[in-house]
Amino acid sequence: MDSPTDLFGCQSSLISAFDLYPNPSNDHDPPRRPTSSRAGDGAPYVGSNRSPRPPYPLIHHLLQPSGAPMRAMGQLHLDRYMGEEAEEEAERGAEVEEDEGVDGGVVREGIRGGGKRLNSDTLVADWGHDMLTVKRLRLESLVKGDGEIGLEEEEEEEERGRRFAERGNRERGREGRRREREELKEQLEEARERLKALQEKVWKVFGGRPAQEEERRSGGEEDGGIEEEEETVDCITEEEEEGGEIDNFSLSFLPSSPPLHRLAKQDPKVRDDKGTRDEERSLNGGGGVVLEGVLERAGVWMGCGVVRGEWEGFGGGGVGQKFAQALKQELGGAVARVIDRVLRLYTKNQSHPPSIHPSILSCRERGDEGGAGGGVWASLREERMSEGGAVAPDQPAPRPNEAPPPRPQALREQSEALPLVTRRSDSRRNTLLPPNSHPDNRNHNPLLLSHALPPLRQPHPARLPSHPALPPPSPYTPAGHGPLPLPLLHFTMQQLFARSLSHLPPLHKGDLMNSDPYMEGNPFPSTHAPSYPLLPLALIGGLDRLDGGMQHHHDRERDGGMRGGGGGGDGGMDSGMFLGPGSSQEGLSPCHLKKAKLMFFYARYPSSNTLKTYFPDVKFNRCVTSQLIKWFSNFREFFYIQMERFARQAARDNQPRDGVSCPGRDSRGVPLRLGRDTELYRILNMHYNKSNDYQVPERFMEVADLALREFYTAIQTGRDSDPCWKKSIYKIICKLDSPVPDSFRLPGCPIG
């Protein structure tokens, strides 16, 4: 298998020998998984499978390009009929202009009522479209006529002759047309009934009432824009003039216009800019192109807050949310299907498909860091072990993975098989390790779920960080069966594209380290890597490194990852992508800063070697190393400041009434805990995870929680008067680094 899990699983077999100690924070048990396990709670932000799919015929209709059922009918007859009428009008010459004015006025009045157009809107749009077609024909005839008249007399004569002949035909067809009109009237009547039925539905859905509509109409236009927008479709007036029927067909029953309608018309940029459409727009203010803009608009809406329920402001109420959800579901499903197709295509084109597509998908879904089974983490631990005290010599307490003395291989292997908690001798550490940190939970990869749920304001069950209930099923379905999480998509596509780029044999377990780094900057598929104009340096470096295979991995162990970064990689999408060949990214980019901040959730005290490992695209030198270390120093500083600040505040708020306080507990004896619904959490998240790229790992929560309590207790007990009181807390925090996810080993940001 090629999932990271398995990739590393393979490495694991090679590297497990280096797994010298039961690193409290490593092994099978990334404590952040429980956090991820609550992904389902993020449902409101993501298309959740849990919520029953509401019946959204309105939205569904909009998503059907085929349009309304009346379309064929309307177009068929009106076009034919009105086309002839237009010709007659052309013959009548200047009268037409006058008619236009009148017609426009009449029908405009009818359309003006157009409001919350969904189903009805579709119909209106189609009718409008048909009308526009007719109008265009008529105008074309007019223009054509004028032009010819103004051109040459001979042509004019010919034209007259032709028209004369046609007139005869029309005389013969007049009877037929009469019948046609009758039919048309019937159809219109029928359509009217259907529209009325639709109106009922619309009113039902939107909770509006015809009375409101009446009120709105009598009160005049509330939005001047609408009046202009909803100009119209004068073709009907021909019928109106003749039979006086069309006014009954006015669309005034439509409820007030929702933003969708306005937006679709107000932003011409997103509209189809074909010539005919432009013409229609100029003629009709876009009355007939409502539908065309709907899907595009929907896409725009997705990004402009309407999906967050802002329809309330427009009177949409819960409908807005339903609309947003429906949109998300539909679009998400569509995107997933497209992705799936692309993936299938790609995997078909690969010589060894099974080793790429399914594996990559599964690896992400299963989660990688836990699946490493001690492999990569073992290597990392080995790396840190090899750092020994030399790297962090000043730490009063040895780091968890550095402290224990070497153990015999047999003992190591034995402990690997033991439940994690049984290997903990440190009681404090036990409290930090959730019991459900089981390899089976590895599908709850924080990466996968980073977009799945909002870290903020997430109810923290009983504020017990270590004992969440059984993880709910992942909101993500297996590949091809539902929306893919963005990071997964990113990773997968990059894998595939990179494979395609490099003409390499399919990814196998050993070369993840070699292949991943250059993928980050190469989201675009290309089969001409060598001539790719913006070929990122990282790609070149990556190709350079490709022959390393497993060997490279061991090299990495020896040189602390410098080999990967030595070639000058890119800094992720925001740097390497735009570097031309020959340039290099030696410094740290904002992307690196972002990555470092995310890393801080796992490592408060990363060693320089660790940094080199996790910033393989950075060309390390003294300055860069210092800067990175400085960053983490700043992160810690901010972290401690916030901890102390909130601890002091908590201490103030929980002054013991009887003068006796229980350390770490408030005045009621309740232990101080850091919940995800707290201001402190919000601040920390804002600082380290501003764009919510990541689900804040449970482990970080525990560390922060512990730090908070330590500060709180120290303040409570008056230890803060000791000039060195903070250092003891620092020592504790210093021990609590946890394994950084494998994704951080990739260049650029772990979240793309």
Added chain:
DNA sequence: TTTTTGCCTG
């Protein structure tokens, strides 16, 4: 001496 860290300042 070098590296790392914490503290302070801007």
Added chain:
DNA sequence: CAGGCAAAAA
């Protein structure tokens, strides 16, 4: 977030 500084450790 960076720069400067001092202290501590290797």
